[in-house]
Amino acid sequence: MRKFNIRKVLDGLTAGSSSASQQQQQQHPPGNREPEIQETLQSEHFQLCKTVRHGFPYQPSALAFDPVQKILAVGTQTGALRLFGRPGVECYCQHDSGAAVIQLQFLINEGALVSALADDTLHLWNLRQKRPAILHSLKFCRERITFCHLPFQSKWLYVGTERGNIHIVNVESFTLSGYVIMWNKAIELSSKSHPGPVVHISDNPMDEGKLLIGFESGTVVLWDLKSKKADYRYTYDEAIHSVAWHHEGKQFICSHSDGTLTIWNVRSPAKPVQTITPHGKQLKDGKKPEPCKPILKVEFKTTRSGEPFIILSGGLSYDTVGRRPCLTVMHGKSTAVLEMDYSIVDFLTLCETPYPNDFQEPYAVVVLLEKDLVLIDLAQNGYPIFENPYPLSIHESPVTCCEYFADCPVDLIPALYSVGVRQKRQGYSKKEWPINGGNWGLGAQSYSEIIITGHADGSIKFWDASAITLQVLYKLKTSKVFEKSRNKDDKPNTDIVDEDPYAIQIISWCPESRMLCIAGVSAHVIIYRFSKQEVITEVIPMLEVRLLYEINDVESPECEQAPPLPTPVGSANPQPIPPQSHPSTSSSSSDGLRDNVPCLKVKNSPLKQSPGYQTELVIQLVWVGGEPPQQITSLAINSSYGLVVFGNCNGIAMVDYLQKAVLLNLGTIELYGSNDPYRREPRSPRKSRQPSGGMLIVTSCMCGFSSLYCESVKKLRSSFLTGLCDISEGTVVPEDRCKSPTSGSSSPHNSDDEQKMNNFIEKVKIKSRKFSKMVASDIAKMSRKLSLPTDLKPDLDIKDNSFSRSRSSSVTSIDKESREAISALHFCETFTRKADSSPSPCLWVGTTLGTVLVIALNLPPGGEQRLLQPVIVSPSGTILRLKGAILRMAFLDSTGCLVPPAYESWKEHNVPEEKDEKEKLKKRRPVSVSPSSSQEISENQYAVICSEKQAKVISLPSQNCAFKQNITETSFVLRGDIVSLSNGICLACFCANGHIMTFSLPSLRPLLDVYYLPLTNMRIARTFCFTNNGQALYLVSPTEIQRLTYSQETCENLQEMLGELFTPVETPEAPNRGFFKGLFGGGAQSLDREELFGESSSGKASRSLAQHIPGPGGIEGVKGAASGVVGELARARLALDERGQKLGDLEERTAAMLSSADSFSKHAHELWWSLKADILK
DSSP states (O other): OOOOOHHHHHHHHHHHHHHHHHHHHHHSOGGGOOOOOOOOOOGGGEEEEEEEEEEOOSSEEEEEEETTTTEEEEEETTSEEEEEOSTTOEEEEEOTTOOOEEEEEEETTTTEEEEEETTSEEEEEEOSSSSOEEEEEEEESSOOEEEEEOOTTOSEEEEEETTSOEEEEETTTTEEEEEEEOHHHHSOTTOOSOOOSEEEEEEETTEEEEEEEEETTSEEEEEETTTTEEEEEEEOSSOEEEEEEOTTSSEEEEEETTSOEEEEETTOOSSOSEEEOTTSOOOSTTOOOOOBOOEEEEEEEOOSSSOOEEEEEEOOBTTOTTOOOEEEEEETTEEEEEEOSSOEEEEEEEESOSOTTSOOOEEEEEEEESSOEEEEESSSTTOOBOOOOSOOOTTSSOEEEEEEEESOOTTHHHHHHHHHGGGOOSOOOSSOOSOOOSBOOOOOOOSOEEEEEEETTSEEEEEEOGGGOOEEEEEEEGGGGBOOOSSSSSOOSOOSOSSOTTOEEEEEEETTTTEEEEEETTSEEEEEEEESSOEEESSOOEEEEOOOOOOTTOOOOOSSOOOOOOSOEEOOTTSOOOOOSSOOSOOBOTTSOBOSOBSSOBOOSOEEEOSEEEEEEEEEEBOBTTBOOOOOOEEEEETTTTEEEEEOSSEEEEEETTTTEEEEEEEHHHHHGGGOTTOOOOOOTTSOOOOTTHHHHHHHHTGGGGGGSHHHHHHHHHHHHTTTTOOOTTSOOOTTSOOOTTOGGGOOSOHHHHHHHHHHHHHHHHHHHHTHHHHHHHHHHHHHHHHSOGGGOOOOOGGGGGGSOOOOTTOOOOSOOSSOOEEEEEEEEEOOSTTOSSOEEEEEEEETTSEEEEEEEEOOOSTHHHHHSOOEEEEEEEEEEOSSOEEEEEEEOTTSOBOOOOOOOOOOSSSOOOHHHHHHHHHOOSSOOOGGGGSOTTOOEEEEEEESSEEEEEEETTTEEEEEEEOOSSSOEEEEEEEEETTEEEEEEEETTSEEEEEETTTOOEEEEEEOOOOOSHHHHHHOEEETTTEEEEEEETTEEEEEEEEHHHHHHHHHHSOBSOOOOOOOOOOOOOHHHHHHTOSOBOOOHHHHHSHHHHOBOOTTTEEEEEOSSOHHHHHHHHHHHHHHHHHHHHHHHHHHHHHHHHHHHHHHHHHHHHHHHHHHHHHHHHHHHHHHO
């Protein structure tokens, strides 16, 4: 046997720890050791789970209502189940199979629901717990389910099938009864054709023993359950879609495929009593009206005082082309046609009583539309609709982007609500929302949350998302500042997009200052300021930015590095750019190409702006040389600095929205200065685009030529750099202002130099053709490399990083681009250079090639000086590199706390200020001091940078890499956010492979890695976002928002926060039969279904017909889950009692065995002595 040596184990542990410390030293060199920060977040603080789902159920297919519990259920084509009670009480469930829900049936006032699915499965849901669970399932193997009916206060469910048969299911045990109604016994024996699927089942309101069965072909049968035969058969030439009883049980009404309604007397099966064509044109001479579209559903509801209601959907005339779907309400002699915005899926009439044999007294109709839920008040004239309190309007226009903010200022939600309440429509019903079942949960969250959604029509909605609820606060229409085309010929220059030119792409919001900035799909940026006062803007301030640079046909690189950038670019006071009130009139260049024209036209008439968000400035990118402006990929605003910055694949622009001036307008290449690792040149927009990475390969192949013309290109670049801050050529620019790179007056060299340059370029073109084959072969090799799967790609050097995907932060394009786009922007107050001794305002810029550049900002003093003196903008020369496109940046102080961007607190700008306030404003600098700037100079900061592939923590001002973490090798990060959680800071990431990960800061230690949701469509990538306190969300469908949490604390409190669907309510008393009805038997007749359908009388059903599947939450388990902690303790106590009882029994048996063993020993001893005595004798 081998001996175990504890010393070797200890030696191994020591060696392992020493190697780990060596790795830590490699990551964190001992010479530059940073002060250790105590991190509070651990893995046990994280747990991932879904919380709630908001929005309209996507692709609805079924509807049900419990009239006692006042709960509404909606099923969808994807197998989802949404339950609605009072506003704020909602629940989402999902069938595992994902099959469409074809019908729902409540067990009224029992806290249970039966769902019938398209895969011929029945499910019984228990609603007596906060998260409903399936108790039983029944899978039909040889029949297709078409219709279900569950009588009130009955446990026997009738199930109609496609073959025309009816089976009966016991909902308590979810087993089939042996009682079956076969189609061939139900129809006439002489009939030779199959009646078709069962489309309706209902029992006579006055006689439970009579079952009305409707077949699709037009046959209706009244079946006697006791005698097991048909009493009456009703035949009509047109197919049946639905049937409804009169509450007295003497008449029923059918809707047909030709747009007619037939009313039948039960005892007169020969022909209908009345035939109605609600929307048919009555022809003369007594002819039959023209056929109409099918009436898909009809309901027949009675009232004590007045005529009955006949409510139907469909049945419109065929000549009403283009008419919207309608719901028709017929009451007495009046007929009201209510037009709907979308197709009608189903509708239900809400009545005062759940008993079918009493006057129904309908008070509302709930209409489930394809994309909306409408509730109509039947008690008021004109049938107004109720104001819907549920957050079902998320998809009013398709959601294009989404942002999530937790722990907002406490006064923000009331402020938004106060301006949003004025936007509510009028004309709603004055009654309260009638679907008011359930109880609210206990809100454990004390912080406020706001969700902002951007939409395709240019609208922005602010939602109150506090305490896992959702309520719309305010809606902003950004398209109001633009002229709308009135005819097809007067189209705007929206060649960037085919439709939705106002769609929102990016939202940047400062909750503290309430400043809002949006970027639209037509390359436009709008800055909004919040105000509680109504204003009329005479002229909308506007700037046009020309963000595209070209050098005449020069795409060849140099052998030397580019010269450094010019002196800091600023908006000098003598040359401010006047804001434009309308786009430039210049619409084409000298060669006839569209030039200097924005995609949208800003209104030039006065604009009335209601309280709320009001336009501060409109910025538009313009066409250049026949090429439309590229869509904006990143955006940031800072209220303290008064600056907004945005970028795309061409470059970056910074605007001072206080002075309405452009401060910076650079191509991405020019941000590098002499430090560009790719040696690139700006290219002409008229050139054909190279394939992905092709321009860089050409660069590497043609470096041999560069030494021939270095001096000439230096002259050309110097002339180009003089035009870096150019904006629209349509504006009036002084002579000493920067000129366009294509402007002739901006070229400093004479005609001889130009001639030499042109000759030289021609020589370069001739020689470059000789290398075309070599370049093509290199491109083919590289493309073969890049087409391999990620895990099979050969290792590429640093320069090959340029071939990585070029994505924006919102993942609006996944196509590979040779141009480097701006993917992340972050204003901050930190160290811009290594030699800095104190932090200062700056802008950090991240690109799709993994580069981070820093731009220094020199701000004038506050007050009036801020509006008069220029803001100086200058590149700092600081460049950092990561692998993959940059997604997010943030900063920590020396203690590991998050350094928020500087901001200016909100104040009303439309109210005139007093003189004392103005004096205070002059003395006050608007830049709020960040926590780091108030610390000692010796203390440092940390920059946290997250890219598609990795994360780095950079120590400032030394710019040393303190920590690095490779997030993914085989996938890429879609969204990364630096968030606060449980008094700590972490990095949260969502990858395209479906993993959600969190890392501690600043050490980037992995804390959570859970496979949650793969990237199945761009909607998820565009809308997924994290926020503080462990919250996240994404658009799970075009109409629904799914919220989730990665906080252990929230997961533990979630059960208490959720609302309860089921509440104990007494069932209303049954209607009084009356003296004479009781005496002469005219009242409702009951049926002993147990005796009729039970196993003793009807026998067992065939086992091959259906398969019973126990649900994951059986009754005992569900009871325990519903009782929560008390149930857990009770079960534990019961288990202990049972164990103690068993131990007591065991002890008694052991004692008995001992006593029997003692007696056996005595008997054996006595026997031995007796035998020994006999031997001795």
